[in-house]
Amino acid sequence: MLTRNGFSVKVVMAPNATKFISPLVFEELTKNPVYVEMFERKENIEHIALCQWADFLVICPLSANTLSKIATGICDNLLTSIVCAFPSSKKILLVPAMNKNMWRNPVLQDNVKKLKKYKKYVIMNPEKGELLCKDVGIGRLPSLKKIYHKIKSLI
Template identity: 40%
Template sequence: MARITLAVTGSISAYKAADLTSQLGKLGHSVTVLMTSAATQFITPLTFQALSKNLVHTDVMTEEDPSSIKHIDLAKQTDLFLVAPASAQTIAKLAHGFADNIVTAVALALPATTPKLLAPAMNTNMYLNPATQENLQRLQGYGFVEIPPRNAVLACGDIGTGALATIDIILEKVSETLHETN
């Protein structure tokens, strides 16, 4: 099956990425998890390590193996890059080519042919903000495919578009994307 790199960013929906990791593994995929420092405030790397059976990467500057450059090697070993949940902050960084954390550095190092999926999760006003919408359009031009957020009651109590797509929808898009590229 596929080598999926799952990037988890700073959103309350980060806890749902644990189930996503588990489900991807049950489907036979190898999952490598990258986490922004904000994501680690919502859920621990140990959770993802236990579920993925792989080392979780949280720092672009930590190099476990002096014979390789981690973010470059991770990018080369990725069959599918999935950002779920994708925060407004990470979307903005990806759209403008920042490489200041493990998620953005790996994303920037991906070969152009690597499929890239993005599942936003944030407050409705943040999601609908013209800056976020422009960043999403820019990312589409870079080959990212958005898995749109749901309309729901959000963690802040607001009702609107911004909730992470369901795990089933994300899994369906992963399967569809992998079948398209094989």
């Protein structure tokens, strides 16, 4: 949806995300390379170069693991390093999606509250519905249309 509407998109995947979907899918959709590992490509210091290139970040879907890493400042992969180095003058849209019990976990909710304190982060809460695991509850990714409209509202 973003590329069809004139956005230039570069995808950064956490290493575990590649177990759910192949980076080749995003390379085909965006016509750009997909970034996964730190120091994988040789052209620049990647996390800094990608921060300078991007006007804003969208992390979608955002796992409980990555959300917690962001909230605690852990930079152990390319994605979390980009988030840490991203200028505070630019927005980061976080779109969590996970099992309902993970979303309700009090430690995770403390991390969500922590991130909401910073203007840099915009959190789009998950919705209620059928989840990937077939449970029903809050944890479902909002519709792509809603995410797109949220992105448009941030620029």
